Amino acid sequence: MRSRKSNRSGKSGAGRNPTGPQTLICGNAGVVGMGLMGSSIVACLLAAGHTVVAVEADPVRVRKAPRQVLSLLKGLREESLLRSDPRRIMRRLTISQDYSALRQSQIVVECVTEDLNVKREVIRRIEQAVSPGTVIGSNTSAIPPTALQQDALHPERILGIHWAEPAHITRFMEIICGEGTLPVYAERAFALARQLGKEPSLLRKDVRGFITNRIMYAMLREAFHLVESGVASIADVDRSLRNDLGYWITFAGPFRFMDLTGIPAYCAVMRDLLPELDCSQQVPPLMTRLVESGAQGVANARGFYDYTPAQARRWEKRFLKFSYDVRALARKYPEENGSCIGGTVERTASDKQREARKQGLERRSTG
Numbered sequence: 001m002r003s004r005k006s007n008r009s010g011k012s013g014a015g016r017n018p019t020g021p022q023t024l025i026c027g028n029a030g031v032v033g034m035g036l037m038g039s040s041i042v043a044c045l046l047a048a049g050h051t052v053v054a055v056e057a058d059p060v061r062v063r064k065a066p067r068q069v070l071s072l073l074k075g076l077r078e079e080s081l082l083r084s085d086p087r088r089i090m091r092r093l094t095i096s097q098d099y100s101a102l103r104q105s106q107i108v109v110e111c112v113t114e115d116l117n118v119k120r121e122v123i124r125r126i127e128q129a130v131s132p133g134t135v136i137g138s139n140t141s142a143i144p145p146t147a148l149q150q151d152a153l154h155p156e157r158i159l160g161i162h163w164a165e166p167a168h169i170t171r172f173m174e175i176i177c178g179e180g181t182l183p184v185y186a187e188r189a190f191a192l193a194r195q196l197g198k199e200p201s202l203l204r205k206d207v208r209g210f211i212t213n214r215i216m217y218a219m220l221r222e223a224f225h226l227v228e229s230g231v232a233s234i235a236d237v238d239r240s241l242r243n244d245l246g247y248w249i250t251f252a253g254p255f256r257f258m259d260l261t262g263i264p265a266y267c268a269v270m271r272d273l274l275p276e277l278d279c280s281q282q283v284p285p286l287m288t289r290l291v292e293s294g295a296q297g298v299a300n301a302r303g304f305y306d307y308t309p310a311q312a313r314r315w316e317k318r319f320l321k322f323s324y325d326v327r328a329l330a331r332k333y334p335e336e337n338g339s340c341i342g343g344t345v346e347r348t349a350s351d352k353q354r355e356a357r358k359q360g361l362e363r364r365s366t367g
């Protein structure tokens with residue numbers, strides 16, 4: 001893979017990471033699918049100095065996407081996270097309906113609809129366009145990368161690269177190896193993540209939903225259960241979560257939080273509460289009804305809450321502003337290294353092997 005010197009103009013959070021490697025793993029990146037996430041991923045890559053080719057199937061979105069990406073870059077600039085003129089940066093972006101435009105890409109992130117067959121077909125088309133060594137990352141929310149590797153020409157370079165919206169602001173990234181992924185490709189994805197200013201996590205096993213979505217969906221299921229069984233209203237559930245979990249989760253993950261607030265009480269509560277939590281395997285009826293009615297959330301001003309179109313736009317803007325604010329706050333409290341209990345428990349041989357691979361990755365990715 002070609003590498004080049006770190007780009008000085010990319011001041012975005014997105015773009016600067018003093019602890020990251022000094023060279024970029026790539027200069028040419030591709031993104032397929034220019035919806036909500038594709039647009040912010042493109043903004044993130046551009047702000048970090050990459051040249052980006054985006055492929056989008058819908059001609060209306062092809063037309064609208066440049067304005068959307070430009071507005072995200074302007075937001076970074078307004079927050080003093082980007083030095084260069086957003087309009088100049090936009091010259092490094094090409095948007096096309098033609099997959100062959102991806103041929104120079106050293107990494108391609110697919111960001112299309114969350115549907116296994118659609119994603120498989122998109123990966124098939126990406127593979128026809130790029131060289132055999134190109135890393136192909138899927139921004140799937142929950143599909144195991146192993147399922148995406150089936151029938152691929154070069155499954156060894158396919159992995160999950162899970163971003164969080166808005167991708168040009170958040171530090172989150174999960175890198176998930178499928179059964180057929182070679183570690184060298186995960187290393188490249190890791191190096192890119194660091195260069196983009198992310199704090200990536202590596203998944204040692206390919207499980208549906210990865211880390212955050214497994215935990216978030218367990219929470220969503222219980223949230224629906226509380227509403228549908230009449231315990232609390234939607235607004236009350238939202239308010240409680242914002243003011244409790246929302247208060248500490250950017251500072252500490254669940255295990256650190258238990259350390260901070262006293263472990264034995266959690267053990268006692270678990271004993272009595274876990275048997276009472278919802279463990280239904282069906283999509284909640286409230287969710288099904290809402291989706292069948294055509295509600296998409298603020299995207300079409302119809303969701304769990306009522307919005308006028310102006311209110312929906314205001315919520316989108318507030319979410320972006322909040323993301324910048326919370327990012328600035330979190331940077332005051334960086335992650336501190338230290339050993340944890342996971343380092344002392346007895347492991348199986350295959351666990352040890354995976355751990356060695358993970359540590360190798362971490363050593364290399366922190367340069």
Ligand SMILES: NC(=O)c1ccc[n+]([C@@H]2O[C@H](COP(=O)([O-])OP(=O)(O)OC[C@H]3O[C@@H](n4cnc5c(N)ncnc54)[C@H](O)[C@@H]3O)[C@@H](O)[C@H]2O)c1
Nearest residue numbers: 033034035036037038056057058111112113114140141165
């Ligand atoms: N929205 C989030 O917060 C979020 C977070 C993490 C991961 N994801 C994942 O990211 C992916 C995209 O989510 P989104 O919210 O951006 O969806 P979206 O509906 O906003 O965008 C999907 C885009 O893909 C395009 N597309 C569909 N088929 C295509 C094809 N064959 N070729 C090219 N373009 C095609 C669509 O036209 C659309 O523009 C999903 O897998 C989703 O699960 C989303």
